[in-house]
Amino acid sequence: MTKFIVRRLILGAFIVFFGALVAYAVIRSLPTSFVERMARQLSALPGAKSYSELIDQLNKMYGLDGSILEGFFKWFGYAIRGDFGYSWKFNQPVIEKFNSVIWYSVIINIFTFVLQAVICIPLGILAARKQYSATDYTVTVVALMGISLPTFFLATLLKYIFSIKLGWFDLYGIVGRMHEQMTSWQQVLDIAHHLVLPVVTLMILSIGGLMRYTRTNMLEVLNADYIRTARAKGLSEKVVINKHAFRNTMIPLISYMSYLLPTMFGGSMITETLFQIPGIGYISYQAITQGDIPFTMFYIVFIEVLTQFSLIIADISYAVADPRVRAN
Amino acid sequence: METKNKKSFGTQKLDDERRVRVLSPGMLVFKRFVRNKLAITGLAILIVMFAFAFLGGLVSPYTQSQVFKHDEEIMKEYATCMLSTDFRYTVREGAEFPDAARATAVLAISKGDASFTYGDKTYSLVKEGDEFYTFGDALMIAKTRTLAGKFSVDALPETGFVASPEFVAAAEAAVASRSAQFEADGTFYTLINEGKSSSIYHVEPIALASKLVVDPYNESQTSLTTSFAFRYAAELASVRGEKEFELDGTRYVVTGEENDMVVSTMDGEPICSISDILVSPNANDIFLTAEFKAVIRETIRAKETKFVYVDETGENVDYRIDRVNTTYTVRTLKESRVITMFDFPSPQHLLGTDSNGMDVLTRLMYGGRISLMVGFVVVFLETLIGIVLGGISGYFGGWVDTAIMRFVDLFNCIPFYPIVMIIGTVMDKMEIDPIKRIFILMAVLGILGWTSIARVVRGQILSLREQDFMVATEATGIRVSRRIFKHLVPNVMPLLIVQATMSLGGIIITEATLSFLGLGVKYPLASWGSIINAATNVHVMTNYWFIWIPAGLLIVLTVLGFNFVGDGLRDAFDPKMKR
Numbered sequence: 001m002t003k004f005i006v007r008r009l010i011l012g013a014f015i016v017f018f019g020a021l022v023a024y025a026v027i028r029s030l031p032t033s034f035v036e037r038m039a040r041q042l043s044a045l046p047g048a049k050s051y052s053e054l055i056d057q058l059n060k061m062y063g064l065d066g067s068i069l070e071g072f073f074k075w076f077g078y079a080i081r082g083d084f085g086y087s088w089k090f091n092q093p094v095i096e097k098f099n100s101v102i103w104y105s106v107i108i109n110i111f112t113f114v115l116q117a118v119i120c121i122p123l124g125i126l127a128a129r130k131q132y133s134a135t136d137y138t139v140t141v142v143a144l145m146g147i148s149l150p151t152f153f154l155a156t157l158l159k160y161i162f163s164i165k166l167g168w169f170d171l172y173g174i175v176g177r178m179h180e181q182m183t184s185w186q187q188v189l190d191i192a193h194h195l196v197l198p199v200v201t202l203m204i205l206s207i208g209g210l211m212r213y214t215r216t217n218m219l220e221v222l223n224a225d226y227i228r229t230a231r232a233k234g235l236s237e238k239v240v241i242n243k244h245a246f247r248n249t250m251i252p253l254i255s256y257m258s259y260l261l262p263t264m265f266g267g268s269m270i271t272e273t274l275f276q277i278p279g280i281g282y283i284s285y286q287a288i289t290q291g292d293i294p295f296t297m298f299y300i301v302f303i304e305v306l307t308q309f310s311l312i313i314a315d316i317s318y319a320v321a322d323p324r325v326r327a328n
Numbered sequence: 329m330e331t332k333n334k335k336s337f338g339t340q341k342l343d344d345e346r347r348v349r350v351l352s353p354g355m356l357v358f359k360r361f362v363r364n365k366l367a368i369t370g371l372a373i374l375i376v377m378f379a380f381a382f383l384g385g386l387v388s389p390y391t392q393s394q395v396f397k398h399d400e401e402i403m404k405e406y407a408t409c410m411l412s413t414d415f416r417y418t419v420r421e422g423a424e425f426p427d428a429a430r431a432t433a434v435l436a437i438s439k440g441d442a443s444f445t446y447g448d449k450t451y452s453l454v455k456e457g458d459e460f461y462t463f464g465d466a467l468m469i470a471k472t473r474t475l476a477g478k479f480s481v482d483a484l485p486e487t488g489f490v491a492s493p494e495f496v497a498a499a500e501a502a503v504a505s506r507s508a509q510f511e512a513d514g515t516f517y518t519l520i521n522e523g524k525s526s527s528i529y530h531v532e533p534i535a536l537a538s539k540l541v542v543d544p545y546n547e548s549q550t551s552l553t554t555s556f557a558f559r560y561a562a563e564l565a566s567v568r569g570e571k572e573f574e575l576d577g578t579r580y581v582v583t584g585e586e587n588d589m590v591v592s593t594m595d596g597e598p599i600c601s602i603s604d605i606l607v608s609p610n611a612n613d614i615f616l617t618a619e620f621k622a623v624i625r626e627t628i629r630a631k632e633t634k635f636v637y638v639d640e641t642g643e644n645v646d647y648r649i650d651r652v653n654t655t656y657t658v659r660t661l662k663e664s665r666v667i668t669m670f671d672f673p674s675p676q677h678l679l680g681t682d683s684n685g686m687d688v689l690t691r692l693m694y695g696g697r698i699s700l701m702v703g704f705v706v707v708f709l710e711t712l713i714g715i716v717l718g719g720i721s722g723y724f725g726g727w728v729d730t731a732i733m734r735f736v737d738l739f740n741c742i743p744f745y746p747i748v749m750i751i752g753t754v755m756d757k758m759e760i761d762p763i764k765r766i767f768i769l770m771a772v773l774g775i776l777g778w779t780s781i782a783r784v785v786r787g788q789i790l791s792l793r794e795q796d797f798m799v800a801t802e803a804t805g806i807r808v809s810r811r812i813f814k815h816l817v818p819n820v821m822p823l824l825i826v827q828a829t830m831s832l833g834g835i836i837i838t839e840a841t842l843s844f845l846g847l848g849v850k851y852p853l854a855s856w857g858s859i860i861n862a863a864t865n866v867h868v869m870t871n872y873w874f875i876w877i878p879a880g881l882l883i884v885l886t887v888l889g890f891n892f893v894g895d896g897l898r899d900a901f902d903p904k905m906k907r
Contacts (some may be wrong), residue, residue, distance in 0.1 A: 015734070019741045026747060034757050038550045141366070144895065148887035152844045153880035156863050164870050171866060269745050270841060288749045289847070291757075296750065303743035 001319065008315055012308035020079070020303040024072045027297055029060070042088040052230055054088055058293065061085045079301065084111025085294035089287050094298045097283065102265070103228060104174060105272065105279030108195055109264040112202040113257075120207055123251070124214025128222060129241065139211060146208030155201045155274040169197050172276040198275045206260075213256050214249065221248045253318045261310035266303045357822075360900040367896020369481040373889035377882070381696030388687075392694035393852040395666040395685045396677070401661045403648065407616060409607045409624055409656040415461075415537040420556040422484070423467060423534035425451075433537065437461055452531060455569025458541075461561070462533035466518060472499055475560055479503065481528075489530075499528060538563050540587070541606045545598045545618040553600045561590050566602055584626070588625065609656075624649070628656055670872050680874045683862055684851075688875055692882060695854035700886070702855070703836045707828050709774025714781025719812050720783065722789030729786070736779045744776055748849055752847025762850045773835060786826050788820045822901035829894035833887035840883050856883045 034265070038169055043051040060081075062075050077087070084094040125138035163171045169174060176190050221227065230244045233235075265280075272281035280299070287295035349360065361367055385392075399878040415434065418617055419425045429446035436444035436453050443452045452464035469489040471482045479500045483491045491499075495512040501511035502519050503526055510517055536556070537686060544553040552558055558575055565573040565582050566589055580599065583590050592598040600618065603629060607621040620637055626648060627635040636644050648659045667685035671677055681690040719890035721732035751772055755765055792798060793816075801811045840857030842848030844864075851857035856879045863869040 015741050018738050022738070022742055023747075026750065030750070030754055031758065035753050037757060039592060137366075140895075144366075144891045145884070146835075148833060148884050148891055150840050150844075150857075150880070150883055150887075152841055152857075153860060153883060156860065156869060156876065157880065160863075160869055160873075164866075175678050266743070270845075273845075284746065285749070288746055289753050289845075291753065296746065300743055300746050303746070304741045307741045307743075 004319065005312075005316060007178075008312050009083075012312050016301070016304050017076075018310050019077065020165055020301045021072055023300040023304070024062075024075060025068055027293060028071065034291065035293065038187065038221045042222045042290065042292065045089075045091075046320060048088070048091055049086070057086060060195050061294070069141050073299075084298040087287065087292055089290050089292035089295065090283075091203065094295050097295070098280065098298070098302075101278055101283045102280050105268070105281060106265060108198055108202065108279065109268070111195070111210065112206065113264060114205050115199070115203050116210055117257070119203075120210035121214050124211045125241070125246065125249070127215045128212070128218035131219065131260060139215065143208035143211040143215075146204055146206070146211075149205060151201065151205055151268075151270045153272060155197075158197050159274075170194060179213065181264075181290050181316060183261055194275075196276070197243060198268075198271050198277055201271050201275075214253060217249045217252045221245045224248070251318065251321045254321055255314040258310050258314040258317055261313065262303060262306040265306055342727075357900045360441065361896050363609060364896040364899060366726060366892045367900075370889040370892025370896065373885050374893060377696065377886045377889060378700070380882075381693055381700055384693035385690070385697065388690045388693055390690045393686060394693050395691070396671070396681055396687065397665050397685065398668050399663055400666050403659040404662040404664065405610045405657055406614075406647065406660045406662075407607055407609050407624070409605055409628060409649075409658065410605045411654040412539045412541050412606045413654065415459075415539060416541070417535055417537050418465075418554070418556050418559045419535045420533070423465065425463060425465075425535040429538075433461075433463060437537070440867070451534075454533070456536075456564060460538045460563055461536065461568050462489045463537070464531045464536045465534045466529040467532045467534055468527050469517075469532070470499075471525060472503055472519075473525045474503065475524070486630065487527050494764035517700045536560055540566070540602050540604055542600050542602050543607070543618045543621050544600045547615050549599055555685055562600075562602065578706050596662040624656075624658060628850065668866070670875070673874050679878055680872070682859070682875050683868065688859070688878070691854040691859060692856070695856045695859055695879070696886075698766065698834055698849055698853060698855045698881065699857070699883070702766065702773075702839045702849075703832045705770045706777065706835045706839075707772040707832050709770065710778040710781055710831065711824065711828055713774065715785055715817065715820075716777070718782035718785030719789060721816065722786035723793065723808075723812055723816065725790075732782070733786070736782055739776070739779045742776070747776065748772060748842060749845070751845055752842060752845075756847070762853045766849055766853070767844070769839070773838060777831070777835070780831070781824070781827055784823055785820050788823055789816050792816055792819050820896075826894055826901065829890055831896060833890040833894075836883065836887055836890070856880075
């Protein structure tokens, strides 16, 4: 087991390393005129560093004078010590900015995740138990509809209905206008109020995938021999489903959920942007579209690390949950 | 026997051909597919969508970038009025009073100085009346010559000075006595001797500053009313409260009270009005008559906001005056050609027009072409790369497999949206041609998306490789490429088709998302995503549902169609899994 984990970790580290190299190569091959123009534009912002300072910093950290490999090792040397440089757009060290925004994304995604699990797993199981029933069809259609909805259309539609027509929520932002005057308890409620629509958007979008996945796996389990055995030996349907079937369905579900880790910490770029929630997704969107190279580079590497991490967790949780995997 | 057979007609034997109808595998798949209601619904949706996108463009009477215009009567700014709060300068013809000296002059006025210096010149400043000042300078008014003992004086015509006999005599005496000053007609003149000739200077007002505005009644009188002499005489008369003044032998009468006067000739022909409200037309080619201006002033003084004026053709025209601080804007209804923006649905435009005045329905049709085409090309690209790499990986195994799978891992780990967004932003800044952009977009989406197909192909081939028919191909010595593409790939095909159909929906969503963010398909080309982009403007989102909701529904329906069909195909190909 230890050997397996160690091997998996080393592989993950390698992939992150090469992923970072690819990201670096992409950034290096951006046209110089683009980088210079963006640096010029951003240096014109109030409080920004001067243009020559930005370019000097870029040259120093990214080793632009050397070859791609040389430059990458130079950047990697800084990055591994946690120095990702100074964000052009936000005028503070990249890591500092990251620390100040990441929690909004995490909160949104934890809410979404819990709601999603609570809604999807029971429904998926129900659909599988009553295959071809009306419930099953409804679940399938709803799931497929969720998959077919583009994020931006759903978010715009929700804003149109709930913010404009009904006026229940604000269109944008994380806090209301009167936020400063509120007591701390009211402030929490205010933020929660602003998070409702983003959470609902994310939930509707992710419901489909998990529901179908649960249903497919449950069906597979229900067709397995040991379920027939359990029924044959006269166990009650409740015990068959909850003990024998559900536990076995959990194995693939755990791995599926660990794939959600990157979205949980990596933010949901489009939803956050549409609702202007200052989480990591919206911030990175701004950084990327405005040519903030230090922040963009950091975000890409961050997502790469997260992806690898989630894959490793999925593999390990598989091994923990399923003794058959451990044996191999 | 025959009778026995006849008896059993209707009840078939177990091995009767009519009972066991043998269907080909393809037919079986087809039958299972047709039986699936959702799949058929999906197929129907897709057929409608394709017809809409690819035939719709032919049926639609409009093109995708046709801009509609219409005539509309809109309140247009006609003239602007301002309370005159700044000094206006009139400079004597032939004299120089530089613009920069005006600032110094204003300073001197506010200090109450009698003279001020600008550059190396000193100007005198005389307060002639309330907010009416003249600036004096030694102006060369005449030259004298002594030729063969004969003395003559040439008055400089542009200054308007006329040398009287008395002046000539005094000048001659001064030249003879070589004195620098002389007096004539009760005025002092300065004389500068330059040998045989000399110049005579007189301190004269060369410029005046006043806050009053002079408007001529007739365009032909403009040259008179803007001349320094006229203005000087008229304003002097007005500040002194004189009812008459004379200029160049013509007498003029001043009527009306302060800040609102009319200057006319003795026979009653009005020349100009003098007031403190400046009225200027908003278009260069309009001449506003003094009567019209007078009406506006009257309205403003009466604090009214509407007035009627009869234009040259004798028609009553309504005007409206809006006030902002000391500025009044005169507006009137004018017919002009405007772009039909945000036109609500009508028989001509079934879904209205968008912010550029283009027909939304037509743009949806053309946008559908691009969205669907991008989807198909990208899926084709993905599948191609996926089959080749997955096939090689699965068939050869060993280190080739490991290498390719690590490569797939690497690709999977690269975050999709940040990379595509960087490319989109760069294309934005480099101002790449919209058509080229689409090709780049397709290539990028294809290159970033092939990994899942490669995995499916590899997994499938890994299991097929061990089966007996593959052993048989090996035993019969068939070429490797033939073994892969003739025997393995067709067996992977069903799964591949399902995978491709399902990912088509995903790609359409991705393309729409990018176009929505403004990083994908760009104006003047349309795609469903870029049409919804209009809803990022809250005003459009709130008031013009017909622009963005249909496009969104089209995307949802199309993707749903692909997903239903993909789902149905999966069931049909693999009945064991049910759905």
